[in-house]
Amino acid sequence: MTKTVAIIGGGVAGLETAKQLNSLGYSVKLFEKTNTLGGHVAKWDRLFPNKRHASEVVSSLTLSQGNTQTLTETTVHSIKRENQGFVISANSSNHEADAVVLATGFELFPAEKKEEYGYGLFENVITSADLEQMFKKHGKPVMASGHKPVRIAFIHCVGSRDEKVNRPYCSKVCCVTAVKQAIEVKEALPNSEVFCFYMDLRTFGPGYEDLYKEAQSKGVTFIRGRLSESSEIEGGRVLIKAEDTLASTPLKMSVDIVVLMVGMSPLRSTNKLATDLGLSINADGFIAATDLHTNPTGTATNGVFVAGACTGPNNITDTVNAAKATALDVHNYLSR
Amino acid sequence: MIDFGFTPLVASITDLDKANVNLAKQLTEQDPSFALCISCGSCSATCTAGQFTKFSFRVMCHQIRKGNAKEAIAEASKCMLCGKCTLACPRNVNTRNIISLVRKAQTTTP
Ligand SMILES: Cc1cc2nc3c(=O)[nH]c(=O)nc-3n(C[C@H](O)[C@H](O)[C@H](O)COP(=O)(O)OP(=O)(O)OC[C@H]3O[C@@H](n4cnc5c(N)ncnc54)[C@H](O)[C@@H]3O)c2cc1C
Ligand code: SF4
Ligand code: SF4
Ligand code: SF4
Numbered sequence: 001m002t003k004t005v006a007i008i009g010g011g012v013a014g015l016e017t018a019k020q021l022n023s024l025g026y027s028v029k030l031f032e033k034t035n036t037l038g039g040h041v042a043k044w045d046r047l048f049p050n051k052r053h054a055s056e057v058v059s060s061l062t063l064s065q066g067n068t069q070t071l072t073e074t075t076v077h078s079i080k081r082e083n084q085g086f087v088i089s090a091n092s093s094n095h096e097a098d099a100v101v102l103a104t105g106f107e108l109f110p111a112e113k114k115e116e117y118g119y120g121l122f123e124n125v126i127t128s129a130d131l132e133q134m135f136k137k138h139g140k141p142v143m144a145s146g147h148k149p150v151r152i153a154f155i156h157c158v159g160s161r162d163e164k165v166n167r168p169y170c171s172k173v174c175c176v177t178a179v180k181q182a183i184e185v186k187e188a189l190p191n192s193e194v195f196c197f198y199m200d201l202r203t204f205g206p207g208y209e210d211l212y213k214e215a216q217s218k219g220v221t222f223i224r225g226r227l228s229e230s231s232e233i234e235g236g237r238v239l240i241k242a243e244d245t246l247a248s249t250p251l252k253m254s255v256d257i258v259v260l261m262v263g264m265s266p267l268r269s270t271n272k273l274a275t276d277l278g279l280s281i282n283a284d285g286f287i288a289a290t291d292l293h294t295n296p297t298g299t300a301t302n303g304v305f306v307a308g309a310c311t312g313p314n315n316i317t318d319t320v321n322a323a324k325a326t327a328l329d330v331h332n333y334l335s336r
Numbered sequence: 337m338i339d340f341g342f343t344p345l346v347a348s349i350t351d352l353d354k355a356n357v358n359l360a361k362q363l364t365e366q367d368p369s370f371a372l373c374i375s376c377g378s379c380s381a382t383c384t385a386g387q388f389t390k391f392s393f394r395v396m397c398h399q400i401r402k403g404n405a406k407e408a409i410a411e412a413s414k415c416m417l418c419g420k421c422t423l424a425c426p427r428n429v430n431t432r433n434i435i436s437l438v439r440k441a442q443t444t445t446p
Contacts, residue, residue, distance in 0.1 A: 161374075162426040163428045164426055225376065225377040226381075228424060229381075241382075243377025243392070243394070248394075
């Protein structure tokens, strides 16, 4: 009899795992709580490192699903072990499966928690995710008043590397996202002035350092210092303060838009699903790997596997690689 | 040897072979959070004293690590112990306590 695999989460991690298990001949059920597939990536405009449209990645993954049974607008509330398999409760119905893959992803750091930065208080303080929406809609950033911004500041590490908001880890993708978005602003509004406030620039992946150089050559100014506070001034503009740590002097400047590079936070609802299944949560709040080096996708519970950003911040490449590894683990488990 | 007509400015070079980093070691023992600073500048940007003088907690710690204990101890007296920096620090460095320890070091460290 064909074995069934339940995949929780229809982001790139869930989609890739489903695609692989499908081609291996399993019956795959993909649960997605929203009404669209693609997860966070479906919300992005163009991707680092090559400025490719995010929609291309999402559609290539959704179009290669074969016989995957996708259930959108279906939230998984609980997963229970029963006999040799699992019972998945989603909305108000139950589904049976022989193996389960958690691919529930992350949530954006709620920027309003960093009160001193003014998100939700000042209309021209936005997040990196909001800026992606602006690029999708208008192809450029716009002030709340509809005016064209002249000066834009990107603030790195918002809700990352910050023990004051209980997010001590680095979110990995936001430095390169800031650099990418800074370039896009310069391309869309060549006369604008763009500033990046960073503590360390972590452009670790292929092509990322090239993006950094491209941003420099397009005139983006990099200031080494963490934002301390922002306040609203005339015309809805924003006054920001930091230390220019390379000059060892306090610094202030007024800008039209502040973009907060929000980090990737653990999705709290995942923790319940995970701990009910006997998985553990690591110090950063994500699902813990059984062995970081040799078994990053397996778990302590037989038949339960993990893939993607529910295990920690990651880019699409690493997420898709994890998904492929997870599919192989599931296959080995079900054909044992 | 060819004489190029100029010599390095000895005073401006940090010589970690000769630097006396005892105070840094002592502070790390007394308050381990001294070692955790990532030089982000949040403390200096929010600092009350830094608005009026050139005082910076971050720079003071940096000087201690480079062996400039004397300058650092002199700087520490400018702090008003208001504690704003402690609220800002993303690494939970116990800034105020460290400043108090540096001030005490005046009498205890040679
Ligand atoms: C601002 C920003 C820009 C980025 N830009 C890029 C880029 O340009 N290039 C790049 O490589 N990476 C980028 N990334 C990283 C990329 O977004 C992630 O690598 C990717 O989203 C991870 O995919 P995922 O499937 O693991 O998680 P997600 O995208 O979070 O997908 C998880 C899915 O699971 C669903 N789900 C959760 N819980 C349940 C449940 N209980 N029941 C049913 N469904 C559930 C969610 O609705 C969601 O659709 C960016 C990240 C950020 C924050
Ligand atoms: S990737 Fe950059 S912006 Fe993001 S948390 Fe790490 S250092 Fe900060
Ligand atoms: S405690 Fe001292 S160093 Fe800290 S903000 Fe106040 S005056 Fe500045
Ligand atoms: S705020 Fe903390 S981490 Fe940042 S420079 Fe000051 S002491 Fe160092």
